[in-house]
Amino acid sequence: MSEKPETSGQSVGTRWPELIVAAVLMLLAVLVIVDSLRVGIGWAEDGPRSGYFPFYIGVLLLLSSGSVLIGQLLRWRRDDPEFAERGQIALVIAVLVPMAVYVGLIALLGIYLASLALIAYFMRRHGRYGWPLTGAVSVGVPLFFFIVFERWFLVPLPKGPIENLLGF
C-alpha cells in the first residue's frame, strides 16, 4: 500500500483499499457477465437460459462497484479518512499469517496437532503466558474437541500421521 505524503505516516488511508476492493468487485462482475454470455442470456425453447438471471446480477454489480470506484477517484484529492493505523494492520497480519499456516497444517498434520500449535503460538506470542499454562490450554482444548467429535458425536475430523500411528 503506497503511503501518500499528506497522510500522517502512522496510518493508512481508505483511499487505496477502497479503490482495490471496488476494482476487484468490478473484475468479478466482468467474470460473471462473460460467463453468463457464454451460457446464454436469452431464451431457449424451454425458457430462460442459465445466464439470464446472473447476467443482470453481473451488470448491477459492475454498475454499483463502478460507481464506488468513480466516487473514490473523484474524491481523490480531498480528505482521506483513516483505514487503520500501521500498528493495527501489523496486528491483523500477525493473526492472518498464523491462520493461513494453521489451515495449511490441518492438511498436513490433522486438525488436532495443528490446533495445539495455533493455540500455543497465540498464547506465547500474543499473551506471553508461561509454558505450564500454555501447555495445559493448548493440549486440553484439542483433546476436548477430540472427545466431543470423535467419541461422542462420531463426526470424523481431519487427522494426520500421528493419529494414524496411535491407531485412530
Add this chain to the structure above:
Amino acid sequence: MEEIGNLMHGFGVALTLPNVGFMLIGITLGVLIGVLPGLGGANGIAILLPLTFSMNPTSAIIMLSCIYWGALFGGAITSILFNIPGEPWSVATTFDGYPMAQQGRAAQALTAAFTSSFVGALFAVVLITFLAPLLAKFALKFGPAEFFAVQLLTFCSFVGMSKEPPAKVLAAMMLGFALAAVGLDSVTGTLRMTYGVPELLKGFDFLIAVIGLFGIGEVLLTMEEGLAFKGKSAYINPKVVLQTWAELPRYWMTFLRSTAVGCWMGITPGGATPASFMSYGLALRSSKDPLSFGKGQIEGVVAPETAAHAAGTSALLPMLTLGIPGSPTAAVLLGGLLIWGLQPGPMLFIEQKDFVWGLIASMYLGNIVGLLVVLTTVPFWASILRIPFSVIAPVIIVICAIGAYTVHSSMFDVWLMLVFGVVGYLFKKLKYPLAPMVLALVLGDMAESSFRQAMLLSQGSLSIFWSNPLVGSIAGLAIIMLLWPLWGVIRGWAKARERERRVW
C-alpha cells in the same frame, strides 16, 4: 380456538424433562455464542448442526432454536458492557447502551435490553401462534411472481434502510447473488462461472461464508482493536430490575412500533439487523428529545432490542410456513429440518403437529427461561469476556475451522472460510454491509428460480409484477424502498450546498 388447543398440546411435548434440559443447554450455549466475538447465532448453529443429526428432531430443534434465543440475549451483554456488538443486530444497542454503562447505569440498560428482547419475542411468538396456520393456507395461493416480489422487497429494503452507502449495499448484495449462482444450474444443468475449477462445481455454501465473514472477519477486527476488552462490570440486583420494569411501560409506543417493525422485517426476510436500525431510527425521529439519543437514552436500548428479538423470532414464521428463511440463522435451521427429513411448508402443520407445536411452545418457554438465565448470570458472562483474547482468539479460529470442515468434510471449504474472513474484514472496514450479501447468497437460488418461473409464465414480460393488486403493491413498495436513498442524497446535497455557501 383451535390454535390454543394445539398450543397446549405443544406445551405437553416441550415440557418433558429431557426437552427442558435441552432448552437450558441451548440457552446457555446461545448466550456464550452471543457473547463471544466471532461466534454468532448463524455460525454457531451452523457449527453445532452436525452434532444433532442423531437426536430426535423435536428435541434438536428445541435446542437449536434456544441457542438462537440465547444468542439474541447474549448480543446485548457485550454491546452494553463492552461497546462490542457480539452480534450484528446488537450494533444499534451500543449507541445508547454503552453510554448508559459509562454513566454507571449498566444494570438498568441490561434489564431494559433483556426485557425488551423478551417483550419483542413474546409478541412475535403470539403472532406465529395465530398467524402461521393462516399464512400457510394463504401461501398456497402465492405464485412465483408473488414470491419474487416478496424477495425483491426484502432486498430493496436493504438498499433503502441501510446506513451504508446504497452503491455498496447493492454491490455487496449482488456479490452474494453472483456467488449463489456459481456451480450447477439446477434448472438447465449447465455449469456456471466455475471456470474449470472442480471445487466450484457445488457452488459456494453459505454456511462457509457465514462462518468466514462473521467468525474469522470478526476475529481480525477484534485483533485490530487490540487484545484487551475494556469493559464495565455489572451486577444486576432485583431492586434495579423492578425499578426499570416500573419505568418501561412509559415506552409502550416504542415497544409497539419496534415490535411491528421487527415482525415485518422478520417475516419478509429483512432480518434482525436492519430491523434494529430501522426501529432505532424511528424512535429517534419520533422522540420529543432526539438530542438525548446516543448519550444514554433508555429508549435507544428498548427500540433496537425489541425489534431485533421480534424479527429474530418472527423470521421462523416464513421458514416454517413457506420454507423461506427470514434470516441467516433461520436459513441454517431450515437446513437442519431438511436433514432431519422434515419438509418445511404448509404440510408441516398437518403432518408434523407434534414437531411444529412443540417448537412453538418451546419458543414461549425458551424466552422465559432465557430472560431468567441472563438476568441472573450477567456477572458470569462479563467475566468470560475478561479472559484475554490471546486465549479466546485461537480457540474461536479452531472452532470455526472445525465448523467449516464438518459442513462437507472438505479442506477446500476451510481455505474458503479464510478467504471469506478477509473479505469480511475488508467489507466491515470499508462499510460494505454483510447481511444483504449473506441473505443474497442464501436466497439467491430461490430468488432466481422464482424469477425464472415468473418470466416463463409471462413469456419474458416484466408486466407480471404488476398484473394483480397483490403482486403490484408488493413490487411497488419494493421500488419505493429502492429509490428511498435518492431522496436522502438530494436533501443531503441541498444541505451541503447551503452550508458551503454560508462558510464562504
